[in-house]
Amino acid sequence: MDQLAWNLGNPDGDLQTNLNAYVANSPRTTPFFHPMKGPMVTQTLRGIANSGPQHWRGDRMGQNRETVNGELESLEAAAFKEFNPAFVELLGREERLSQADMQAFTDFAMALTPPPNPIRQLDNSLTADQQLGRDIYFQVGDITGLGSCNHCHTLNPGEKQFGTGGLMTFEGAGVAENFKVPHFRNAYAKVGMFGTSGSRNRDGFTGDQIKGFGYLHDGSVASLLDFFAADAFNFPEPKDVNVSHVVDFVMAADSNMAPVVGQQVTLSASDNAALERLNLLETRASVTAPLPECDLIARGVVNGLRFSAMMTEGGEYLSSHGARYSTNQLRTAVAEGGVLTFTCTPPGSGQRLALDR
């Protein structure tokens, strides 16, 4: 993200028929996408896989899916390929990327994954306030005229849905166009604008600013407190308290990578704090549902020799030499003078990082 809005409307462009699917109950009031779309904030490329059509309006629809290596490509891959003209029209290149280059670029883009949410607790649990926000998110059915938060912002990590099911929706009075429901894995990264003029300015504060753009397609809403103060939302009473719980929950949103990914601990002799942290890493590495959280690898020196291992499903460590150790054996080996660094790596990467070497 560059945290800027760009006015990339094209006065010479054509109307494009909107073929996207909508959430249930939503009227369809944008039958065509107009080429003069107005300023839109740059969206992150992280996590576009499994997230539906691209651009705020979903106007990169991905309707023309090709067969690649014998398999029908995803809607998201097809949608991404619709950006090829931007190499010429926006970047000034003489010609579009070749098909092979665009395929390689698409494969790269589909693999870009959001990092762990730094606000969420390392054991992936919610604080009491975040949990209260989550309850409202799922349970208050009439929070908007169309349904609950989750009615539009599908949150189902097991299905890799992190706030969007890839569908469009009508937005209510005051917003001319329909938008694709956005995910909010990076809502915490958009904090920095603290005041606006007009009715949405909740606190009247327009002082120190870090950013000039905030939330929504045009970045016009400074904070989520301002956003949820809009008339479209019916938060249960006490409203201010409930809004702040939902903000807490959105800031700690679930993401593709569990909070523990990237966390490390180095054990040397007996250090209780380090052992407690190792317990945490081992517990998270044994989670399999709704998604595995991490591969736990151990690297260092044991009995004077280089050591590299990965925790298996049963909780044992398999070393690069094919030997198996319990966690207690490793802890004892460290207490006797070894040193091991344990790292929670992204699921699926442990084999390569610890064993194939």
Ligand code: HEC
């Ligand atoms: C009717 C479908 C719908 C419902 C219900 C809904 N939203 Fe949204 N939400 C959207 C759409 C569409 C946008 C994008 C609007 C835009 O950019 O103009 C959006 C934007 C957002 C954003 C800003 C995303 C960003 O990156 O700027 C957040 C956060 C959000 N919604 C959270 C919620 C929460 C929490 C609830 C429940 C209180 C909720 N929404 C209810 C459809 C919905």
